[in-house]
Amino acid sequence: MEASFFRSVPLGPELGTIVWPNGADAGPDVLYGAISGRSPEGDVCLSGPA
Template sequence: MFLIDVTQVHALPDRRLNLTFEDGLCAVVDMDAIVKTYRGVFLPLLDDRFFRQVRVDPELGTIVWPNGADVCPDVLYSAATGGGEGGGGKG
């Protein structure tokens, strides 16, 4: 797969993210599969207030949280197009 950077993110209820990628794809991705599978650094994301602190790090080209948690843009893109963890779909 190839890296397509995330350019915008908006947190939605129920640990979902509205993501925009540099190729123009906009999609809602359900992050529960990632958050609940890979505890560790993702454990704080179970708290809605913390989850909503997500932002895009333009240097990394992906989303990050204040505790250093991030998700590979390839994983997010795959989820956004229905091809991987996190579910998702074009929105």
Template sequence: MLKDIIEVKPLENYQLYLKFEDNKEGIIDISKIIEFIGIFTPLKDLNYFQTVKLNPEWGTIYWDNGADLDPDVLYSAITKQSLPQFSSYVYQ
């Protein structure tokens, strides 16, 4: 897939609006795809979660603590296209 994220907007709770370079866009609830453990622990704080940033060089989103998410997984969730390596993943 390899589609870069070109826009991110934090919404209510753990939802993010994402737009990809091919103009696919949608809203994803990050709490449905990650556990708030390890590097993702700080994201449980909604104020911190809202500080999400776009890194155009990487084509994905990140937080200052070093947490980031694979843009292919996010693209797959937004477009409802399965990734072969994540075939057991269930989309909400």
């Protein structure tokens, strides 16, 4: 994706978190797990054995 797209995503006034135009609501822990295959705590592997 283009950097300009990410610059256009606003922050919600209630919590100061990103508000995606399509209404997606994924917390940082979900995004971290999707990218790394691990939980943020590092003690649970989400994608099977390492």
